[in-house]
Amino acid sequence: MSAPASQASSPTRPPGASPVLSVRDLRVEYSTDSGVVKAVNGISFDLMPGEKLGLVGESGSGKSTVALALMRMIRPPGRISGGQMLLQGKDLVPLPERTMRQMRAREIAMIPQGAMNSLNPVARIEDQIIDTLEDHATERRSKKVLLDLARSALESVGLRREVGRMYPHELSGGMKQRACIAIAVAMRPKVVIADEPTSALDVVVQRQVMDTILRLQDELGVAVILIGHDMGLMAQSVDRLAVMYAGKLAEVSPIREIFAEPLHPYTDLLIDSLPKLEDRGTFRGIPGLPPSLKSLPPGCLFHPRCPKVMDICRQEIPEYLELRPQQFVACHLHEERHDRAAD
Ligand SMILES: Nc1ncnc2c1ncn2[C@@H]1O[C@H](COP(=O)(O)OP(=O)(O)OP(=O)(O)O)[C@@H](O)[C@H]1O
Numbered sequence: 001m002s003a004p005a006s007q008a009s010s011p012t013r014p015p016g017a018s019p020v021l022s023v024r025d026l027r028v029e030y031s032t033d034s035g036v037v038k039a040v041n042g043i044s045f046d047l048m049p050g051e052k053l054g055l056v057g058e059s060g061s062g063k064s065t066v067a068l069a070l071m072r073m074i075r076p077p078g079r080i081s082g083g084q085m086l087l088q089g090k091d092l093v094p095l096p097e098r099t100m101r102q103m104r105a106r107e108i109a110m111i112p113q114g115a116m117n118s119l120n121p122v123a124r125i126e127d128q129i130i131d132t133l134e135d136h137a138t139e140r141r142s143k144k145v146l147l148d149l150a151r152s153a154l155e156s157v158g159l160r161r162e163v164g165r166m167y168p169h170e171l172s173g174g175m176k177q178r179a180c181i182a183i184a185v186a187m188r189p190k191v192v193i194a195d196e197p198t199s200a201l202d203v204v205v206q207r208q209v210m211d212t213i214l215r216l217q218d219e220l221g222v223a224v225i226l227i228g229h230d231m232g233l234m235a236q237s238v239d240r241l242a243v244m245y246a247g248k249l250a251e252v253s254p255i256r257e258i259f260a261e262p263l264h265p266y267t268d269l270l271i272d273s274l275p276k277l278e279d280r281g282t283f284r285g286i287p288g289l290p291p292s293l294k295s296l297p298p299g300c301l302f303h304p305r306c307p308k309v310m311d312i313c314r315q316e317i318p319e320y321l322e323l324r325p326q327q328f329v330a331c332h333l334h335e336e337r338h339d340r341a342a343d
Pocket residue numbers: 030031032037039057058059060061062063064065066076077078113293
């Protein structure tokens with residue numbers, strides 16, 4: 001029954017399809033004066049071409065660190081300490097920075113958390129898109145071609161061409177966020193990671209920005225990793241959901257199954273904490289706090305908060321298992337079921 005901490009088992013794929021991205025046993029650490037923070041602690045998942053995968057979890061669970069690792073943008077004191085990130089079969093982890101620089105935006109792009117604040121306040125929007133195009137291109141293109149590409153990127157996110165001549169302060173929050181999406185998709189990457197793309201926006205604009213991302217995803221056939229806290233938004237937007245807890249994946253399941261029958265007690269609580277009509281909008285949080293990533297508890301990392309905790313949970317790390325096709329869970333409650341199915 002005892003199992004390694006690793007989540008390196010191979011996720012299932014639909015017959016005939018190959019994942020565009022395969023992450024295996026990925027680990028990221030930050031060294032601090034008070035100890036090593038295990039921000040991503042051995043996670044594995046596949047992303048299929050054109051798929052929308054949601055990544056949820058409480059604040060500090062490591063979601064943005066996964067995004068930054070996939071872009072190879074972890075900066076000291078952080079480092080990728082293990083694992084593989086195979087983009088169309090090519091491992092990004094050992095790539096020289098020069099090669100990785102060409103892959104960014106062209107193959108894999110990110111709309112970072114708080115993206116609209118990352119726009120350069122003193123550069124016109126179209127110049128910022130052109131900078132991205134020039135930075136990551138393999139061949140030189142004329143100014144006119146670049147300008148046309150930048151303007152069509154703006155149109156693809158529902159912004160008028162003239163917006164390209166504007167500076168960030170002349171744009172509303174929703175327009176700025178669209179401009180960031182235009183920068184991310186300008187090179188037509190295979191994978192886009194959107195880190196909480198709507199969190200700073202009001203509800204109506206959130207919906208519009210989300211619709212823009214989903215329409216682009218559909219039109220370009222790009223695979224999207226959507227990071228967020230909002231389980232309701234995820235339910236409407238993604239094909240599969242990955243639930244992260246304290247640097248590990250607790251569960252990865254298709255969105256319909258995860259809401260119909262969550263496998264992990266943490267997923268159950270996340271769904272239960274969604275405001276319900278009869279609660280009159282009151283938010284019900286999950287009791288307790290996540291562990292310090294500098295000194296993790298033994299056994300299952302969720303055991304101090306788990307309503308279904310058993311003796312074994314305090315001692316042994318649950319294995320990350322494929323319980324049913326496309327459904328992965330790390331919880332002792334399911335290990336026996338998995339063993340029986342395997343016999
Ligand atoms: N530069 C850094 N130095 C030290 N620790 C860091 C650094 N960046 C992140 N961490 C730690 O890594 C852990 C994961 O952080 P991360 O930003 O990935 O979480 P998150 O799930 O994206 O949270 P949120 O929902 O608040 O955006 C946290 O404990 C955080 O404090």
